[in-house]
Amino acid sequence: MNWLESIGGFVFGMECLGCGVASESLDPWLCPACRAELEKMSKAPHFPNGDVFCLFPMRPLTRNLIHALKYKSIPGMATYLVKRSCARAGEVVAQELSLLPKPLYFVPVPLHPARLRERGYNQAEKIAGALASTCGGKVWRLFRRRTFVVSQTKLSKEGREWNVAGAFEMVPQKKMPTCGTVLVVDDVFTTGATTSSCLGALGQDFPLPVKVCTLLYDEPATAAADFAADNRTAWDSM
Template identity: 30%
Template structure:
């Protein structure tokens, strides 16, 4: 409680403070101070063999690569930034996360010749409540740096499932069964697509979405997320 009051007090004196350490930002810093930015827990999963994220997708043969920006640690910087995006109506931080992520993997996605970014969709009721799909906001940040087209209507979420946070791995996969369907096949036929989510834990949600995409006529699938607890 004392920490919260102290943070609120500092914010009154210095409106622009680092989201991670509360230090006042200087000119040229945006949302995160340079020191914390340098300390991002980058994953480098895309440089590993086998790639931990690809191992989560049940052997989907169309998945050719996977990219993750940061490791998700309890009370860590990734959790703080994504909490701002998902629960505090802070869409600008999502755009920044997308831009930072794009710069981190720019060379790799250029090599992959990705044609389109498909954000993992939210159920329409949850999106109305939140005001936006956080994965779509991140995708717009990626688009700003890479110029890769974002396709929001290629896939829809068919049901609003219960929370995944307290379920085991098997329970998570059962919870997302029949969760997505392709809406506009013509937009993704023959394309190399980046399927983008904010967080990957067991891989159940994005794995299910990838399976649905694999049954369509996309050429290749790449997975992307801002953070993973793997």
């Protein structure tokens, strides 16, 4: 057992963060069964439109891992997920990113300073750093948050849009790059309200093409229900 696994076992009691089952084969956070499930999900990225890349679907497993990243003080989960996603070399999102003008600028959605003090780090910035390292590129802290909003988690589509309207502004730049692609990075894409607010802060004269990249895509309830039904059917037929 290496030192990282030892720390994971000490902190989490050797319980898998995916399923909660005790295991001596954590890596250090997932058991073999949950690792296999995550690998399967990495083959199912989602593209809500041509400008948005989502690396994993929202499932109980990935929801647990994002929760650990945001609320259990596990910033290393960002790198863990990115390195096991379709952003790896040769995978579909990596291929899509390779076609974009270079360099790639990974721009994290900022946290309000009060939230940052509470959490200790910005999960979007950790994800942006992992993407830059994995895909090649730079982290660019282009935005700052100017209003404190409530959590988006339980809001309607309209509520999300109102909640983040005008929440971001662009940090003044001494010199703007003349080439490359900006990828606005966040943890979850649901309605797109947060990232759309960031894009609005850029203005119409922003000189670079802009895309969005998130770890998870929060699917409509019907899609999640279809996925569960398909799994039940496959299990019943075995």
